[in-house]
Amino acid sequence: MHTSPDIFGTEQSNAVQAAFKERYHKVIEYFFSRNATYWPCFADPGFRGIIDFRAHHLHPDLRLASYPRGTELLTELRQEQNVRHEILIPNGKANDLLEFAAALSKDWENPSSVENVVSMPCDPGIYGSMVGSLANPNLVYSEYAGMAAELEASVIRQIASLVGYDPAQASGIFTQGGTFCNLYGYLTGIRKSLPDAKRFGMGHTHDYRIINSQGGHYSNITNLSLLGVDIQNKTIRIKMNENNDIDLKDLERHLHACFRLGCAVPTIMLTMGTTDTFAVDSVRAVCELRDSLCEQYEVRIKPHVHVDSAIGWSMIFFLNYDFTNNPLSINAEALAGLKLNSLRFQDLKCADSFTIDFQKWGYVPYTSSLVMFKNKEDIKYLENDPLNFSYFERDLQGRSYLQSTIECSRGAAGLFGAYSALKYLGVEGYQMIIAHCLQNANYCRYKLHELAYVKVLVPLNQGPSVGFRMYNPALIKDAEAEFAYEYGITPSDEYQARLKRNNDWHRAFFLSRGKIGLYNSWVEFVAHTGYDEHRRFHRLPGEKAVFMNPATTHAEIDAFVSNLRSAEGKAAA
Numbered sequence: 001m002h003t004s005p006d007i008f009g010t011e012q013s014n015a016v017q018a019a020f021k022e023r024y025h026k027v028i029e030y031f032f033s034r035n036a037t038y039w040p041c042f043a044d045p046g047f048r049g050i051i052d053f054r055a056h057h058l059h060p061d062l063r064l065a066s067y068p069r070g071t072e073l074l075t076e077l078r079q080e081q082n083v084r085h086e087i088l089i090p091n092g093k094a095n096d097l098l099e100f101a102a103a104l105s106k107d108w109e110n111p112s113s114v115e116n117v118v119s120m121p122c123d124p125g126i127y128g129s130m131v132g133s134l135a136n137p138n139l140v141y142s143e144y145a146g147m148a149a150e151l152e153a154s155v156i157r158q159i160a161s162l163v164g165y166d167p168a169q170a171s172g173i174f175t176q177g178g179t180f181c182n183l184y185g186y187l188t189g190i191r192k193s194l195p196d197a198k199r200f201g202m203g204h205t206h207d208y209r210i211i212n213s214q215g216g217h218y219s220n221i222t223n224l225s226l227l228g229v230d231i232q233n234k235t236i237r238i239k240m241n242e243n244n245d246i247d248l249k250d251l252e253r254h255l256h257a258c259f260r261l262g263c264a265v266p267t268i269m270l271t272m273g274t275t276d277t278f279a280v281d282s283v284r285a286v287c288e289l290r291d292s293l294c295e296q297y298e299v300r301i302k303p304h305v306h307v308d309s310a311i312g313w314s315m316i317f318f319l320n321y322d323f324t325n326n327p328l329s330i331n332a333e334a335l336a337g338l339k340l341n342s343l344r345f346q347d348l349k350c351a352d353s354f355t356i357d358f359q360k361w362g363y364v365p366y367t368s369s370l371v372m373f374k375n376k377e378d379i380k381y382l383e384n385d386p387l388n389f390s391y392f393e394r395d396l397q398g399r400s401y402l403q404s405t406i407e408c409s410r411g412a413a414g415l416f417g418a419y420s421a422l423k424y425l426g427v428e429g430y431q432m433i434i435a436h437c438l439q440n441a442n443y444c445r446y447k448l449h450e451l452a453y454v455k456v457l458v459p460l461n462q463g464p465s466v467g468f469r470m471y472n473p474a475l476i477k478d479a480e481a482e483f484a485y486e487y488g489i490t491p492s493d494e495y496q497a498r499l500k501r502n503n504d505w506h507r508a509f510f511l512s513r514g515k516i517g518l519y520n521s522w523v524e525f526v527a528h529t530g531y532d533e534h535r536r537f538h539r540l541p542g543e544k545a546v547f548m549n550p551a552t553t554h555a556e557i558d559a560f561v562s563n564l565r566s567a568e569g570k571a572a573a
Contacts, residue, residue, distance in 0.1 A: 019329035046094025125364035128420025132413035139410035164349030171376035178310035181355035181371035185306025189267030191381035212269035244279035259297035273312020278463020284347035314361035337462025368414030517560030520545035
């Protein structure tokens with residue numbers, strides 16, 4: 001379980017190269033500066049006031065008091081309960097309460113904001129979303145969408161080309177968030193394997209098992225509840241390995257059992273880029289295993305393999321990067337990580353469908369999500385009875401996925417934002433931003449590893465998420481050895497007491513030290529122990545910082561790590 005220091009590199013290999021820095025400043029200037037010269041929409045007086053206040057990047061505890069009439073406006077907002085009777089004539093000025101609420105919404109532009117897989121949207125993404133809101137098309141039906149349907153098809157073709165799908169055969173649906181994308185993935189498999197469930201429900205069908213990994217997002221389970229799946233008895237959660245990837249041997253064992261008994265497996269849900277540790281499941285290996293076992297057991301309808309790549313999808317921008325010549329001057333540590341990820345994400349094209357959240361590592365405002373299908377014929381499995389759509393023009397229904405979509409309304413603001421971001425940033429712009437984030441993540445791992453009482457979790461997972469556990473320096477001098485002890489799960493009382501002691505100390509220190517440098521977050525399941533003989537494990541809490549923020553620099557990381565060192569002083573005292 002000990003981690004080699006070589007994994008974290010050196011000060012030099014984690015340094016930002018001058019050539020990269022010069023290019024990166026241009027990307028920030030053009031696409032993340034809210035500059036009205038490039039994006040005139042930001043010249044609006046109301047927008048300008050919001051932008052200018054947020055540009056101060058105040059500490060969360062100071063924002064309300066620093067806003068003009070902040071406390072007064074908050075009181076007014078909290079006391080509102082009736083819709084005003086008379087009209088309010090516009091006067092060209094921003095509404096005080098609207099501006100106040102926007103200015104004091106979470107400040108994702110602050111360089112310290114690294115709490116989760118959320119970030120500031122880019123300027124073209126905001127502009128595109130505003131254009132989409134202005135036109136207000138409904139993508140659910142061709143007559144309500146107009147030319148917006150062509151825009152959706154354009155983005156789908158672009159993503160298909162990037163990932164390695166055949167653009168002529170692939171398709172997709174813009175929807176409201178990654179959870180909905182994953183819901184489409186589950187539902188497609190169910191409709192393929194269990195077609196009667198559409199009319200009679202999941203309880204009517206013969207035996208089946210839905211498969212996902214214990215390391216997946218919580219929507220992997222909440223979606224099953226929405227679908228009426230018997231989670232307790234009809235879901236198999238596959239074990240994780242040390243890097244939180246899906247355990248292929250455990251998956252193989254369960255697939256053998258299902259197929260041997262004639263039990264249908266509608267969907268296998270995988271993840272490429274988990275939320276807290278950026279674990280990447282081996283999609284090609286899973287698909288090859290599925291195909292081999294389906295042939296062995298003569299399974300006619302194969303399990304539908306859907307990949308939740310809501311976070312990790314952005315790695316496809318590096319699938320054709322020239323790692324040998326490194327034209328963007330990415331530093332050595334990030335370059336090695338990106339090369340590793342590009343090899344892993346080459347396999348995304350093996351999936352039957354996958355999730356994209358432009359609202360995460362695509363820098364588009366909420367909500368902007370796309371579920372991609374390798375074969376557009378799969379969407380037909382989602383079709384409902386045409387008689388249910390009697391108030392739509394019959395001859396026009398086939399021009400959109402009206403009968404196949406979960407939603408009866410599909411807003412297009414997210415689509416317009418995604419199109420605009422792709423158009424202006426291009427592959428190279430996205431490469432610059434993503435490389436910047438990974439350079440920050442690796443630098444943070446390197447600095448944390450210098451602290452003997454900090455265990456950096458799964459450093460081989462080269463994503464934006466940096467998870468770690470801290471131990472009391474007065475008791476623990478080797479975090480690697482202590483984590484190895486925790487990982488080797490035992491039933492003894494001494495083990496349980498030591499685990500609790502470590503967890504309690506870290507939680508108390510997290511709460512006491514305040515937000516300095518980085519505003520990171522506490523996670524109840526950032527790591528796990530090994531498995532006992534009953535397939536049980538312990539969830540281990542800890543901290544995480546997610547480096548998706550284009551504004552974050554090494555300076556914030558240095559201040560954060562320096563603050564962590566206060567644990568040494570407390571231990572000495």
